[in-house]
Structure formats: structure tokens, C-alpha cells
Amino acid sequence: MEFVSFTFGLxxxxxxxxxxxxxxxxxxTVTNVEEALAAVDLPIVAAGAIHNRASLDLVLNAGACAGQIGTAPLRAAAAAQNNAEGLNLWAGEAWQYARSGTVAEILARFQR
Structure with a gap:
């Protein structure tokens, strides 16, 4: 296998x-400091509460090779469909920062 990804556990x-x-x-993929410390020999894709460029920069400056966003586009899609269950399902850690928009608009918020 060219790539093997670990999301839940290392x-x-x-x-x-x-x-x-x-x-x-x-x-x-690590979601807390303990996992990050245990993964020192792996490229780190940080996830959780990454909701804007500043929060992405925090994880990149801390040593992650990438930041994984997912909640914002998922919540935007659920909101566009007036899907309350989907909106609540994808609350994430930074739900209060979720904004509506297309995926392109949401990703543009992460541009420098």
C-alpha cells in the first residue's frame, strides 16, 4: 500500500x-496533545476545532503537516438542506464558528 492512514489510534x-x-x-491523524506526542515519527494531520485560517496556522506552527477540516462543509450542506438532524450530528468542537456557504467559499476562508 502506498499510504496507510491511522485515524483512531496509532x-x-x-x-x-x-x-x-x-x-x-x-x-x-491526532485529536489531542497525547496522541500528537505519541506520533512523533508520523506526519501529523491535526483535526478538531479547525475553523479558520488562524486555527489552521496554530496546528501547522505546532508541527502538523496538515489540518483536517470537515465540520464546516458538512454543517453548511446540512443547513442548506434545512436538515436539523444533520446539522446537529456534525456539531464538531467548533460548532459555534460554523458559517454557511458553498464548499468553495468555506475553503476560501482558509486561504492566506
Whole structure:
């Protein structure tokens, strides 16, 4: 496998070595400081409460190679469809910052 991504939990050192041995690049997603510290040998994609350029810059400056956003576009889609259940399902950690807009408009808010 070219890439192996870990979102819920991180691989052991033995698993990392085995995947590297067959040429896999590993990607880890962390959602708290403890996971980030445990993932020091993996590229880090930070997630959770990333709602604007400033919050994205915080995780990038802390060493993440990327920040994962998801709540804002999902909430915008649910709101556009007047889907209260979907809107609440995708509350996320930064729900109070969610703004409506197309995916392109939402992603433009993360541009420098």
C-alpha cells in the first residue's frame, strides 16, 4: 500500500516498521496533545476545532503537516438542506464558528 492512514489510534513501533518495510508511507491523524506526542515519527494531520485560517496556522506552527477540516462543509450542506438532524450530528468542537456557504467559499476562508 502506498499510504496507510491511522485515524483512531496509532500503530505500534513494530507495526510502523513492518509497514515501512513494504514501502508504505504512514499518515496519522491526532485529536489531542497525547496522541500528537505519541506520533512523533508520523506526519501529523491535526483535526478538531479547525475553523479558520488562524486555527489552521496554530496546528501547522505546532508541527502538523496538515489540518483536517470537515465540520464546516458538512454543517453548511446540512443547513442548506434545512436538515436539523444533520446539522446537529456534525456539531464538531467548533460548532459555534460554523458559517454557511458553498464548499468553495468555506475553503476560501482558509486561504492566506
Amino acid at each position: 500503530p505500534s513501533a513494530l507495526e510502523v516498521d513492518a509497514l515501512h518495510a513494504v514501502g508504505s508511507a504512514l499518515i496519522g
